[in-house]
Amino acid sequence: MHILHIDCSPREQSHSRNLSAAIVARLFAAHPGASVTRRDLGRHPIPHAEAAYAGALAAPGNPDAGAATRLSDELIGEIEAAGTLVIGTPMNNFTVPSVLKAWIDQVLRIGRTIGTTPTGEKTGLLRDKPVFIGIASGGVFAGEHARQPDFLIPYLTAAFACVGLTSLRFYPLQATAFLDEARLAANQKALLAALDVTGIGAPER
Numbered sequence: 001m002h003i004l005h006i007d008c009s010p011r012e013q014s015h016s017r018n019l020s021a022a023i024v025a026r027l028f029a030a031h032p033g034a035s036v037t038r039r040d041l042g043r044h045p046i047p048h049a050e051a052a053y054a055g056a057l058a059a060p061g062n063p064d065a066g067a068a069t070r071l072s073d074e075l076i077g078e079i080e081a082a083g084t085l086v087i088g089t090p091m092n093n094f095t096v097p098s099v100l101k102a103w104i105d106q107v108l109r110i111g112r113t114i115g116t117t118p119t120g121e122k123t124g125l126l127r128d129k130p131v132f133i134g135i136a137s138g139g140v141f142a143g144e145h146a147r148q149p150d151f152l153i154p155y156l157t158a159a160f161a162c163v164g165l166t167s168l169r170f171y172p173l174q175a176t177a178f179l180d181e182a183r184l185a186a187n188q189k190a191l192l193a194a195l196d197v198t199g200i201g202a203p204e205r
C-alpha cells in the first residue's frame, strides 16, 4: 500500500500533525510493507494559482500549457500513485487553511481530474480511494456542542467528490485552545479507536 501523507499546519507542536502521524502509524501497523510520499504544505507551502495556470485551465487540452501545469501534474500524480490519502489540517476561520486551498486549486483541474457531461455536470476522473482527514480546531464546530459554523467538512466533501474521491473519513480533534494536553490525548485516542483500517490497501478486484 502506498500512502500520500499531507500536513497543513505551520506549527511544530501541531495537533493535526500529531493526528495525521497517528493515522499513518495505524495504517503501517496493518500494512508493515506500506510506503509513504510526504507533501508538507504547512512547512513548504506551494504558490497560489498564477495567471499562466488560470490560462491553461481556461483552455484545457492545450498541448502548450507545459510549465504552467507542471506543479499541478506533479501533485495530481502523487494522488494517482497513492492507494490511500492521509491529511492533517487545522481549521482556519471556519474552513481549510490557505495552503490546503492552494493545493486544491492545483488538483481540481478541468479536463484532467474533472470531466464534464454534455449537459454541464462535473464528473470525477480519479479512481476513488480512502482519504483520512485529521482536523485540529481551537473551538468546537461539530456535534451537539458546536459553537461555530463548519465550512471545512462540507467543503472538502464537495471538493474531493468533484474529482471522484468520495470515501472520506473525518477525525476532528476539537477545542485545542481550551483542553489540556492530557484531555486532548484522551480525545485523540478515542477518535483513533473508531478508525477502521479493515480492507484499506486490499488489492483491487
Ligand SMILES: Cc1cc2nc3c(=O)[nH]c(=O)nc-3n(C[C@H](O)[C@H](O)[C@H](O)COP(=O)(O)O)c2cc1C
Pocket: 009, 010, 011, 013, 014, 015, 016, 017, 089, 090, 091, 092, 093, 094, 095, 136, 137, 138, 139, 140, 141, 148, 176, 177
Ligand atoms: C489564522 C487562524 C484561524 C483560526 N480559525 C479557527 C476557527 O475558525 N475555528 C477554530 O475552532 N479554531 C481556529 N483556529 C485555531 C486552530 O484551529 C487551532 O489552534 C488548531 O489546533 C491548529 O492546528 P494545529 O494544532 O495542527 O496547528 C485558528 C487558528 C489560526 C492561526
